[in-house]
Amino acid sequence: MSEALGLYNYWIVIFLMMTGLYLVISTGNLVRKVVGLNIFQASVLLLYVTMGRVDGATAPIFVEGRETYTDPLPSVLMLTAIVVGVATTAVALALTVRINEAYGTIEEDEINEQEHAQELAG
């Protein structure tokens, strides 16, 4: 039991991951989908930073009297992942703007209706 609680960071990761994924799947609003995607990606940031942590360790800077350091690599990787996430969000929001211009809505069911009509018209 205490072991399960001690891993509470991972519980948060799983909670955030599922929240984000659920939002992406369930909502029909394109902006909300992007928000869900962001939460989903943020959970991975936490996962990586958590796995780099070592109990009782300091930041990986050489200091007198300290011998254990946290693993800096996962944190550094996440800087890259944040950049990728920002780029993805930017592209997604730009697309949403274009979709709004083309369809006059960002609700998925209304878009589907219009597309269906377009399909029937040829």
Next chain:
Amino acid sequence: MSEHLAVLPVLLPLLAAPICFLLRNRIAAMGTAIAVCWVTFVAGVVLLRTVVTTGAPAIYELGGWSADVGIVYHVDTLAAFVVVLVSSLGAVVLTFAPQSIAKEIPKEKHHFFAALYLLSMAGLLGIAVTGDLFNVFVFLEISSLSTYALISLGQDRRALTATFRYLILGTVGATFILIGTGLMYQMTGTLNMAEMAAHIRETEGVRTVLVAIAFLTAGIGLKMALFPLHAWLPNAYCYAPSSVTAFVAATSTKVSVYVLIRWIYTIFGTQGPGSMSGVVVDLVLPAMAISGMFIASTVAIFQTNVKRLLAFSSVAQIGYMALGVSLVSESGLTAGIAHLFNHALTKGGLFLAMGCIAYRIGSVQLADMRGLGRRMPVTMFLWVLGGLGLIGVPCTAGFVSKWYLVRAALEQDALYLAVIILLSSLLAVIYVWRVIETAYFQEPPEGKDEVTEAPLSLLIPTAVLIGASIYFGLFTEWSADVAGLAARELLGVVR
């Protein structure tokens, strides 16, 4: 020069992309991009020759940092083969592009097109050569983000919603891959694939590794459009500009299959103690591959839009590659790898032929293609040759890889697999025949303007790809034989 050969295919398009963007001139940007693509292709061919003749992988340490601290490019036969695949297809399709996009994309956006195309190609080439698992994720996102932008350049507004769907599913897939990568780092303490493979033996049966395999397989399954994770593909291929469809269809899903092969065979291993990809190759891949071969082919038969028909056929063809990979034998893997290349040529050529048709009649609907066989004889003849390649008729490249696949199935006494492969090829006969029947045996629609043959600048690239797919069906030295070599390397067979 030669010691930097392994990094050149990535570096050239990556550096040329911002240059094309800054040039701002339509002709200069496209000219630079085409020149860079062909130089990249030459570098790729030299790289493949070097790797095959020396028999040792080309290793390049970026910035001089060794594998335990830095990123290392590790180019074995398979990686070099994929580099040649991507750069050759990229160069031919981009040569086709200027004339084709003149009708489909506003002129002031052409330099964006050139820059995005080069970025996408750099990402795909980077995935092929890198030996670092996190680097795969980064290159995957470079190529994916630029591909999203390229697809959204399509004329129809449905290109936008198709791109949005692709973006959502693609990002979910990439994030799955990122999670899998993290779990693997947690277990092995390294991101270098070769070192990871060495350490993975110590973690036999650890659940974290199994979870990592699940995340990695699901993530790359989304990226390679393995049935039933293909939902993004049909509309994205259908509404993208013609040259983008040809490039993406020919390269991006193939590179994802390459990544899957790399993970299963290089990292997780398939034989001996500690190999944990068993459930993937024994159960998941064959099940998804076979259902994809049948269901996607059947859906393709009922399409009225020929580009979408070809898109569903692509999903089915991914099934053949996945099936070959899952057989874990020399001929099975050879079939999978050879089919990467052969199908890239065939499908690239077919989508270029669709580009010619869209250029002349402004539509890719089957109904508008009635009687086209007499009015655009060369284009339709090339289309028919490509269609025969899809079916796997002897003397086409598609036959060579299917032959290996059937042989691999028979080697394992899996007669039912051989029957399944032949039956699903019959479905391909039906959808290819529908197009041929419409184009050759139906009267052209009344009251439409007279249509002439496509211009030579479009026909020549199309003919090059279709011609190559016939050539590699007759002479297999540089396709199936190299694929066999790569397969033996992956399986650890001494040559």
